[in-house]
Amino acid sequence: MPKITIQTTVNGRSVSKDVDPSLRLLDFLREELYLTGAKEGCGAGECGTCSVFVDGVLMKSCLMPAGKAQGTTIETVEGLAERNRLTVLQQAFHKTGASQCGYCIPGMVMAATSCLRGNPHASLDEIKEHLGGNICRCTGYSKIFEAVELARDVLNGSVPATALQEDAFKDSFLGANVRRLDAPSKVTGALKYAGDMTMPGMLHLQVLRSPHAHARIVSLDTSEAERMPGVEAVVTSADVPGVDGYGVFIHDQPVLARGKVRFVGDAVAAIAAETVAQARDALEKIKVVYEELPAVFDAEEAMKPGAPLVHEGNTDNICQHIPIRKGNIEDGFAKADVILEETFRTQRVEHAYLEPEAGLAYVEPDGTVTIHSPSQNITHHRHMLAHILAMPINKVRMIMSPVGGGFGGKEDMIYQGILALAAIKSRRPVRYVFTREESILVSAKRHPFVMRLRMGLTKDGRITATHMHSISDGGAYALSTPGVMRKHCILGAGPYEIDNVRIDAYGIYTNNTPSGAFRTFGAMQSLFATESMMDMAAEKLGLDPFEIRRINAMRDGAVTHTQQKLGSVSMLQVLDTLEKGSRWQPGVPNGRGATRDDLGGPGTRAPCTLGVRLRDTSDVAAE
Amino acid sequence: MLRCDDYYLPATLDEAFDLIERFPGEHRIIAGGTDLLPWAREGRAGDVHIPVLIDISRVAEMRGQKAQDGRIRLGANTTFAEFLKDPFLKRHLPVMAHAAIWFADDQLRAAATLAGNLVNGSPAGDGIPPMVAMEGSVVLESRKDGKRHTRTVPVADFIQGPGKTLLEPGELMTAIECDDMEGWGSAFEKVGHRRSLVISTCCVAALVKVDWATRRFADVRLAIGAVGPVPCRAKELEQSLIGQPVTAETIRSLSDRTAGFVRSRSRQEYRRKVLASFVERALGDALDELGIAPVSQPVHGEERLHA
Numbered sequence: 054m055p056k057i058t059i060q061t062t063v064n065g066r067s068v069s070k071d072v073d074p075s076l077r078l079l080d081f082l083r084e085e086l087y088l089t090g091a092k093e094g095c096g097a098g099e100c101g102t103c104s105v106f107v108d109g110v111l112m113k114s115c116l117m118p119a120g121k122a123q124g125t126t127i128e129t130v131e132g133l134a135e136r137n138r139l140t141v142l143q144q145a146f147h148k149t150g151a152s153q154c155g156y157c158i159p160g161m162v163m164a165a166t167s168c169l170r171g172n173p174h175a176s177l178d179e180i181k182e183h184l185g186g187n188i189c190r191c192t193g194y195s196k197i198f199e200a201v202e203l204a205r206d207v208l209n210g211s212v213p214a215t216a217l218q219e220d221a222f223k224d225s226f227l228g229a230n231v232r233r234l235d236a237p238s239k240v241t242g243a244l245k246y247a248g249d250m251t252m253p254g255m256l257h258l259q260v261l262r263s264p265h266a267h268a269r270i271v272s273l274d275t276s277e278a279e280r281m282p283g284v285e286a287v288v289t290s291a292d293v294p295g296v297d298g299y300g301v302f303i304h305d306q307p308v309l310a311r312g313k314v315r316f317v318g319d320a321v322a323a324i325a326a327e328t329v330a331q332a333r334d335a336l337e338k339i340k341v342v343y344e345e346l347p348a349v350f351d352a353e354e355a356m357k358p359g360a361p362l363v364h365e366g367n368t369d370n371i372c373q374h375i376p377i378r379k380g381n382i383e384d385g386f387a388k389a390d391v392i393l394e395e396t397f398r399t400q401r402v403e404h405a406y407l408e409p410e411a412g413l414a415y416v417e418p419d420g421t422v423t424i425h426s427p428s429q430n431i432t433h434h435r436h437m438l439a440h441i442l443a444m445p446i447n448k449v450r451m452i453m454s455p456v457g458g459g460f461g462g463k464e465d466m467i468y469q470g471i472l473a474l475a476a477i478k479s480r481r482p483v484r485y486v487f488t489r490e491e492s493i494l495v496s497a498k499r500h501p502f503v504m505r506l507r508m509g510l511t512k513d514g515r516i517t518a519t520h521m522h523s524i525s526d527g528g529a530y531a532l533s534t535p536g537v538m539r540k541h542c543i544l545g546a547g548p549y550e551i552d553n554v555r556i557d558a559y560g561i562y563t564n565n566t567p568s569g570a571f572r573t574f575g576a577m578q579s580l581f582a583t584e585s586m587m588d589m590a591a592e593k594l595g596l597d598p599f600e601i602r603r604i605n606a607m608r609d610g611a612v613t614h615t616q617q618k619l620g621s622v623s624m625l626q627v628l629d630t631l632e633k634g635s636r637w638q639p640g641v642p643n644g645r646g647a648t649r650d651d652l653g654g655p656g657t658r659a660p661c662t663l664g665v666r667l668r669d670t671s672d673v674a675a676e
Numbered sequence: 677m678l679r680c681d682d683y684y685l686p687a688t689l690d691e692a693f694d695l696i697e698r699f700p701g702e703h704r705i706i707a708g709g710t711d712l713l714p715w716a717r718e719g720r721a722g723d724v725h726i727p728v729l730i731d732i733s734r735v736a737e738m739r740g741q742k743a744q745d746g747r748i749r750l751g752a753n754t755t756f757a758e759f760l761k762d763p764f765l766k767r768h769l770p771v772m773a774h775a776a777i778w779f780a781d782d783q784l785r786a787a788a789t790l791a792g793n794l795v796n797g798s799p800a801g802d803g804i805p806p807m808v809a810m811e812g813s814v815v816l817e818s819r820k821d822g823k824r825h826t827r828t829v830p831v832a833d834f835i836q837g838p839g840k841t842l843l844e845p846g847e848l849m850t851a852i853e854c855d856d857m858e859g860w861g862s863a864f865e866k867v868g869h870r871r872s873l874v875i876s877t878c879c880v881a882a883l884v885k886v887d888w889a890t891r892r893f894a895d896v897r898l899a900i901g902a903v904g905p906v907p908c909r910a911k912e913l914e915q916s917l918i919g920q921p922v923t924a925e926t927i928r929s930l931s932d933r934t935a936g937f938v939r940s941r942s943r944q945e946y947r948r949k950v951l952a953s954f955v956e957r958a959l960g961d962a963l964d965e966l967g968i969a970p971v972s973q974p975v976h977g978e979e980r981l982h983a
Contacts (some may be wrong), residue, residue: 055681074729075679077713097714098784099873110757113783116713118706120683121731167782185872186781330679333723490718661871664777666760 064132089249090130090242101187130242145204153191155239156457248411258485259332263314267348283331286479295443308470315529385518385553389509402499408457414472415482461570497569528567534560537575545579678716752791771862805899863961876902882958904939
């Protein structure tokens, strides 16, 4: 392989290395120098997890060929804290709780450092502008901005350095600003996520994925791929020794496609090779003959007789139907003065955690298969993998690596099985790191729903009956669909006392990307419908939206429509707090004309602006 | 992923041409790299093998900026970050600072060059409308049989269509020239899915000069991007303002004449609405930069769209 010599100074140390000219600066730092503080969140310059200083200027190292670093001076997040003493900014991040999953944090710390180096008195607007190229998916940015402002003030002496110390607390942690134990390892870039780990002799895994939404695999020929340079193992479903199938509730997903692919991105075969590039080259030599099958992309279409069937043995594409019945809705609607009916739709959503899926698997001398991955459910994964590998559970070890954002999206064992097979077959440690594109293509999404909701109310705002009929696109495999349907129903009627409730949720198989767990687990969708309808009912009945909710709110001792008795219910307190906090202008939603008085005001976050630095024209005038 | 077998950093133009001649048909020129690397990924070009990358970002002759004969000459290695920081550029090309602040983010601006933006020829290239508005032209140089050839092409002609330019194989864009806009008021409006790091759905560059004695528009430059195959100048709108009084009504009268510029096939209705507002707002902001507010009569019952 051709090499170029890169000479640079990295964190004060001279470095000279002969490297593959294809490397980006990010690869050079991570793979050649083991400086894994800079992360790869997207590889396309969008997310800022890879930010480093090049000759004092902050750059995205994923968009910089390593060749460009020739003769430059580079500073990474590892170089900020001298002799393990955190910088003021790092201490401020620690203090305010700015690091949550931590994956964006090295980049954030670098961007904030760049901002304050450029202007030690940067205003909040300017801080926001300078951090504009760095994405965080956990914090909502508030704590990060708080940290940068705190650091700025401490550095300027307007706030004493003691402000960086942990707040004092007495008997209880409740209400106290307690610092996270793992924050120092995150703000310094020291923490190793799965994609940061390396082992001697480690191979790199790449996966061949289906270009078709629904197709039969007529033949799969890996012979040429096996002969490609650097290839140590090619795995297919034929390598699965045990019972092939996983899923949070139903084990309907094979580790690698078994005779059929069910969505674009379904894993077909995998290759472990000495380098990622060799693995990718070898993937191209795998010959797959597909016979395309009719596919179905809409949940309601999939329920119709004659629709293409996604899974053999399932005759109606229904993955899970949850029916909930309380009272008698016909009686309830008969008592209603008004009946509202509406169809609500929600869309598929990607979690977009900053850390793409990654894992490292190896076989220990005693035969134990060990997998490091940011799994949100290691115990269940361990059980499933033991069945798949036909091994006793004590020979399967799952180690949860730091999770660089999960939000439910890392509950599914979508790659750990492939890694295990590759490690067993190659007898070498194997690492697999998804690209951002692969993560979006393959990982589960929030369930899209179509919800037909009918609600009956008396004139004074009391709900007499609610009937929700929900159909959700669960995609090609079950993943968390059964549980999501359940939660959708359990919470779907809202925190309201309703005598007559009927809810049906159908999770449906289609040839779309599988849907899975995502914050609120199906409840957000049904509550979007219910709460939207509460506002519509308020309009219809001439009631204040808070008032109509108070009329129906569950109180202490309420029994839910799934027969759960609730000891204490804080609904009324929540409503009071919200009403007060938002400075709510009472009244009917549609009775206030074009303007309202409760928008903006103190405590409201101002919209983002751009160009605050352009408004400062002092340097132009001075010239 | 992008793969190459060799990476060169020529220090002079001659060294760059030496490399171009040495690797005909197997090289690619790279400047900031912020378009090239994202292009070589899944969903776009996928895995790409380019035998030789010639990085021109250190070519001495392509650096620096100067004023001459009412025109400004920008070396092709001028980055977007320089438009925000360099006092000379801020004074002579005020609109470029406004465009630059909307362009990507601090970190990409430090690498990305205006020349690269023009060579890339995207319909949504944020550097293009300002250059079209400022009568920009590009200097293209090549070397044949040891002799340098230079031609200058207006930006408006250089960009032929999405990703299509008049750049010939072996040719380098070495400089960009445009009118000196010192003393003009300027503005750049842009909307995309978010504020930072976003591709324009619609953008407008505006520059105005005012006759202070009569409070009339002395000169106007308007260019529109991201709503058609190539960014374009709105000369007929400019003409209809020149000599007119600086009033809110004059400016607003343009709003119903902007729809024809929208030729994109997607989100047409949205783009038409935004563009009408943007033209109005950009002119207002450009005037504001000069410290003149258009005489305004409040309009009732009209809903205005703000990005």
